[in-house]
Amino acid sequence: xxxxxxxxxxxxxxxxxxxxGTVKKVPLEKELxxxxxxxRGRDAHLLFEKQxxxxxxxxxxxxxxxxxxxxxxxxGPTTGRVNVAGRSPLTNIYGNSxxxxxxxxxxKFAGYDGIIIxxxxxxxxxxxxxxxxVKLLDASRLWGxxxxxxxxxxxxxxxxxxxxxxxxxxxxxxxxxxxxIFDFWDAAARTGLGTVLASKNLKAVSVRGTxxxxxxxxxxxxxxxxxxxxxxxxxxxxxxxxxxxxxTSICVNWGNAQGWLPxxxxxxxxxxxxxxxxxxxxxxxxxxxxxxxxxxxxxxxCPNRCKRFGRIEDGKYAGTKGNIEFEGVSAFGSKCGVxxxxxxxxxxxLANDYGxxxxxxxxxxxxxxxxxxxxxxxxxxxxLRFGNADAMVEMxxxxxxxxxxxxxLGAMGSQKAAExxxxxxxxxxxxxxxxxxxxxxxxxxxxxxFGYAVSSRGSDHLRAHSVFEMLKMPEGLGKELFGSEExxxxxxxxxxxxxxxxxxxxxxxxxxxxxCRFMQASYYAEYPVPELLNKYAKRKKSEVHSIKYxxxxxxxxxxxxxxxxxxxxxxxxxxxxxxxxxxWGLKRAMDTLPPxxxxxxxxxxPAKGEIFDPVKLEEMLKEYYAMRGWDSESGxxxxxxxxxxDMGDVATCLKKRGLLAxxxxxxxxxxxxxxxxxxMTDCYVPPAQTGGKERxxxxx
Amino acid sequence: xxxxxxxxxxxxxxxxxxxxxxxxxxxxFCPEKSRIRIVKIDEEGVDVPTGCEHCESASCQMVCxxxxxxxxxxxxxxxxxxxxxxxxxxxxxxxPFGAIHFDPEKKTVFKCDLCDGDPECVKWCYTxxxxxxxxxxxxxxxxxxxxxxxxxxxxxxxxxxxxx
Numbered sequence: 069x070x071x072x073x074x075x076x077x078x079x080x081x082x083x084x085x086x087x088x089g090t091v092k093k094v095p096l097e098k099e100l101x102x103x104x105x106x107x108r109g110r111d112a113h114l115l116f117e118k119q120x121x122x123x124x125x126x127x128x129x130x131x132x133x134x135x136x137x138x139x140x141x142x143x144g145p146t147t148g149r150v151n152v153a154g155r156s157p158l159t160n161i162y163g164n165s166x167x168x169x170x171x172x173x174x175x176k177f178a179g180y181d182g183i184i185i186x187x188x189x190x191x192x193x194x195x196x197x198x199x200x201x202v203k204l205l206d207a208s209r210l211w212g213x214x215x216x217x218x219x220x221x222x223x224x225x226x227x228x229x230x231x232x233x234x235x236x237x238x239x240x241x242x243x244x245x246x247x248x249i250f251d252f253w254d255a256a257a258r259t260g261l262g263t264v265l266a267s268k269n270l271k272a273v274s275v276r277g278t279x280x281x282x283x284x285x286x287x288x289x290x291x292x293x294x295x296x297x298x299x300x301x302x303x304x305x306x307x308x309x310x311x312x313x314x315x316t317s318i319c320v321n322w323g324n325a326q327g328w329l330p331x332x333x334x335x336x337x338x339x340x341x342x343x344x345x346x347x348x349x350x351x352x353x354x355x356x357x358x359x360x361x362x363x364x365x366x367x368x369x370c371p372n373r374c375k376r377f378g379r380i381e382d383g384k385y386a387g388t389k390g391n392i393e394f395e396g397v398s399a400f401g402s403k404c405g406v407x408x409x410x411x412x413x414x415x416x417x418l419a420n421d422y423g424x425x426x427x428x429x430x431x432x433x434x435x436x437x438x439x440x441x442x443x444x445x446x447x448x449x450x451x452l453r454f455g456n457a458d459a460m461v462e463m464x465x466x467x468x469x470x471x472x473x474x475x476x477l478g479a480m481g482s483q484k485a486a487e488x489x490x491x492x493x494x495x496x497x498x499x500x501x502x503x504x505x506x507x508x509x510x511x512x513x514x515x516x517x518f519g520y521a522v523s524s525r526g527s528d529h530l531r532a533h534s535v536f537e538m539l540k541m542p543e544g545l546g547k548e549l550f551g552s553e554e555x556x557x558x559x560x561x562x563x564x565x566x567x568x569x570x571x572x573x574x575x576x577x578x579x580x581x582x583x584c585r586f587m588q589a590s591y592y593a594e595y596p597v598p599e600l601l602n603k604y605a606k607r608k609k610s611e612v613h614s615i616k617y618x619x620x621x622x623x624x625x626x627x628x629x630x631x632x633x634x635x636x637x638x639x640x641x642x643x644x645x646x647x648x649x650x651x652w653g654l655k656r657a658m659d660t661l662p663p664x665x666x667x668x669x670x671x672x673x674p675a676k677g678e679i680f681d682p683v684k685l686e687e688m689l690k691e692y693y694a695m696r697g698w699d700s701e702s703g704x705x706x707x708x709x710x711x712x713x714d715m716g717d718v719a720t721c722l723k724k725r726g727l728l729a730x731x732x733x734x735x736x737x738x739x740x741x742x743x744x745x746x747x748m749t750d751c752y753v754p755p756a757q758t759g760g761k762e763r764x765x766x767x768x
Numbered sequence: 769x770x771x772x773x774x775x776x777x778x779x780x781x782x783x784x785x786x787x788x789x790x791x792x793x794x795x796x797f798c799p800e801k802s803r804i805r806i807v808k809i810d811e812e813g814v815d816v817p818t819g820c821e822h823c824e825s826a827s828c829q830m831v832c833x834x835x836x837x838x839x840x841x842x843x844x845x846x847x848x849x850x851x852x853x854x855x856x857x858x859x860x861x862x863x864p865f866g867a868i869h870f871d872p873e874k875k876t877v878f879k880c881d882l883c884d885g886d887p888e889c890v891k892w893c894y895t896x897x898x899x900x901x902x903x904x905x906x907x908x909x910x911x912x913x914x915x916x917x918x919x920x921x922x923x924x925x926x927x928x929x930x931x932x
Contacts, residue, residue: 280797365813369784369787370782
């Protein structure tokens with residue numbers, strides 16, 4: 069066990085230089101813990117510090133980080149997340165992805181807060197960690213094998229309790245959106261960091277950890293963790309049991325009903341075949357734990373269990389099995405117009421086994437289908453029309469193996485494919501900064517849409533996950549937290565910038581501590597939302613529980629975090645990622661949405677007629693830049709604001725590279741997000757006065 | 769008498785019970801020090817909670833050369849007296865469930881003691897993968913679940929007759 073000053077941390081990082089074939093254990097810098105916490109925050113900072121901007125993503129000198137956070141592996145609501153970060157080969161800007169798995173906790177128990185990998189091994193290797201015994205082993209037998217086979221073989225070699233992160237053949241072949249798959253099914257896939265690992269000739273990382281993690285204040289930790297746990301169990305969304313019963317696939321029918329389910333390459337946002345690919349259909353047809361057993365599978369220490377495991381027993385796709393999530397279902401289902409769930413499930417698991425991002429892959433195929441429909445692309449022998457499941461499955465194989473012209477182009481992602489196809493195909497794209505859009509139509513949900521435009525990794529919801537606007541929250545809550553009643557309305561713009569900024573800040577916290585987005589933005593168990601809900605919702609007032617990340621982190625680490633401090637922390641991470649992006653060539657003009665969303669109204673369904681108003685987008689960008697402290701002309705960070713966030717080192721560095729806003733740049737004064745709330749006298753009882761012991765016994 | 773019941777059909781594999789156990793017993797977060805263990809078969813999507821079943825005819829108790837293993841008369845738990853344990857690990861070898869573990873620092877073995885009748889793992893299990901209940905209630909519950917299935921069959925048959 070380590071004698072590291074702060075609790076919650078293992079106290080060391082593992083630094084692997086594959087060119088030299090060396091692996092070193094290095095102590096974690098204590099200063100980093102207070103400023104950048106861990107996971108996503110620390111990864112972004114170290115990437116800025118260690119990697120020269122000129123280094124290409126797939127060159128040996130590039131770095132890749134695999135990092136859990138200080139709460140990963142501890143007891144509490146969702147402590148199973150691990151962050152993967154580096155420069156994305158798909159978008160050439162900042163790339164990171166996050167997975168819920170047992171790998172992160174195991175790495176902590178082995179004694180490491182993260183792994184930093186650089187260099188390129190002369191031949192395929194994998195990194196095996198068994199506590200302090202760390203070695204690079206030959207992986208030539210594994211090279212070319214699928215993710216599932218690779219993982220199974222490593223388990224055979226090192227024992228069934230080993231946790232494995234593996235890359236697949238797609239990444240080896242250079243598909244630019246290769247994924248890192250943990251423990252068979254848990255993907256960190258967006259932005260293609262699996263391809264970076266494969267370019268380093270690193271096939272897998274396996275870990276077995278038997279050590280322990282201490283926390284700074286065990287009694288307080290127990291109280292806070294139990295309070296947070298209870299907050300989830302009390303959440304109105306959790307109580308419906310739907311998310312736990314159907315997994316994230318619940319969003320198929322839900323999104324369809326709200327009119328944001330992307331259909332046929334985002335031409336529409338309502339899919340007539342949604343029922344056939346829904347979470348309900350999956351539960352009834354393929355789930356291995358059907359009713360009356362509501363149990364899905366859960367990440368480490370999570371009450372939610374949103375992973376739905378299923379298997380196809382007969383028919384064309386017999387033998388297909390795995391965890392299914394909404395994004396993959398929508399990518400190969402509604403986006404491609406396919407309503408055959410077996411084919412969708414199969415294509416999805418093929419993408420996982422090949423080790424590539426199912427969202428980018430499915431979107432690229434959907435993009436092809438529309439190009440073919442418009443007559444600007446030849447299907448290369450395939451009948452690539454919307455709804456043709458066989459052609460879709462064949463296309464997954466071709467892309468992963470880079471077979472034929474479409475396979476070659478598709479491997480580069482839809483934006484680069486459109487450049488090669490030409491003929492106006494770029495108008496059919498749904499990419500922001502080169503990354504394909506996830507399964508929510510930005511025209512129908514304005515905070516999501518605005519989030520895609522400003523997200524640091526391109527068109528993605530997990531920078532903010534602003535589900536708030538979809539949940540019919542009380543208007544008073546929207547007004548108090550985000551300054552406008554309109555913020556609770558999916559189709560309105562009011563308050564959405566503040567809503568997004570708050571979500572982004574807290575998302576940085578959850579990603580950095582090693583906790584899950586769903587606790588903060590889906591269930592809204594995060595302080596101060598349960599307290600405010602109790603105040604505004606029309607229901608019986610009761611004792612309120614909430615996840616207080618500041619108290620939780622303080623009890624675990626001993627560092628005195630506060631709620632206001634964590635909002636600043638979020639801003640610091642967003643600014644670090646901005647700094648990374650501007651040095652990699654991000655321009656203000658790239659903070660926008662694809663033309664389709666700004667000009668083409670949704671043709672049918674519940675969101676008929678909606679567009680994302682370009683004038684509003686411009687206004688929102690200005691407000692957002694002001695909140696972030698970026699120059700509204702150039703989109704570059706302002707020195708003063710960076711220094712205010714304890715980022716003097718970053719400011720100095722950007723200044724040298726000429727990437728700071730001009731000294732004359734000023735942003736209009738903005739009202740900061742609220743940090744004190746008047747419910748404090750109402751219903752929230754500060755910790756010192758509660759009967760902690762009684763609450764422990766609460767159970768369920 | 770109450771029993772700790774493991775139900776793999778309801779277990780989600782979240783392992784909260786493991787960390788809760790190690791925290792209660794050792795003030796540490798360390799699944800390796802947990803008395804309860806979840807065996808995860810990720811490839812097939814199956815999670816199986818395992819731990820001491822507190823056997824009536826406990827081989828660990830019989831094999832212990834220094835009589836360090838005794839039954840707690842109030843909870844029925846088969847418990848190890850760490851002060852008496854000589855660390856021979858015979859119990860660990862004969863346990864059919866792999867529920868006895870060796871602590872390399874303390875040089876003794878450890879196992880579940882039902883937390884004196886208030887098991888910590890159960891408090892963190894939301895789905896019912898691990899429960900603690902009266903033994904007699906177990907078969908009773910199963911009997912009645914079966915009976916309800918028959919009731920359902922008969923109701924459906926009656927409906928069928930009436931509709932035809």
